[in-house]
Amino acid sequence: KFSFYLKENKKKKAISKTTSFGGPQNPRSTLTLTLLNAFLYIQNVEAAKQLGGAKMSRGVASGPKGKKKGASFTIDCAKPVEDKIMDIASLEKFLQERIKVGGKAGALGDSVTLTRDKSKITVTSDANFSKRYLKYLTKKYLKKHNVRDWLRVIASNKDRTVYELRYFNIAENEGEEEE
Known part of the structure; x- marks a missing residue:
């Protein structure tokens, strides 16, 4: 039956x-x-x-989320380089040594390229690359060179693809403490 x-x-x-x-x-x-x-x-x-062409699925996820493919990010270091607080070549070297591709640091290969202008570093990736990871490495560099107390990393443009190193507003905070 x-x-x-x-x-x-x-x-x-x-x-x-x-x-x-x-x-x-x-x-x-x-x-x-x-x-x-x-x-x-x-x-x-x-x-x-x-019923309207509803697709049948087996519950498989559509793909990885949170990471972009083919991303390009820029770190603008104009103010600190102009004031000679940091050297942009050392930041570029630091990023080349520390960026991990396929779980290995320093092995960028063809998937990630670093280019340096006068005061900007551009990181271009063909594979998945997290902008949060780039911000993390930049902060790590600032901490290593003891300038993390004066500089911060901010996403400056509307698309959030350009990071800028800016000074903390110390002058405004001191004026408030005196009053």
Whole structure:
């Protein structure tokens, strides 16, 4: 004995199946079960088309989230370089040594390129690259060179692809303390 029916779920626009089998298991019932599953799959596909073309999925995630592909970020160090607080070549060397690609630091390969202008460093990546990771490494560099107390890393443009090293507003804070 076996019975089955199709149940329509209007919220998800999909068809779910409910089957119940009774009796002893034998090779014929396995074949029957296989044919029944094929029949139900075809019925589900046809019903999904009738409900407005809802796609059937197996619950697989659509892809990695939170990281962009083919990203390009810029670190603008104009003010500290102009004041000779830091050397932009040392920041570039630090980033080349510390950026990890495939779990290995310093092995940038073809996927990540670093270019340096007068006061800007541009990091271009073909693969996944997190801007948060670049900000983390920049902060680590500032801490290592003991300028983290005076400089901060801020995303300056609207697209948030340009980081800028700015001074903390110490003058305003001192004026408030005197009053």
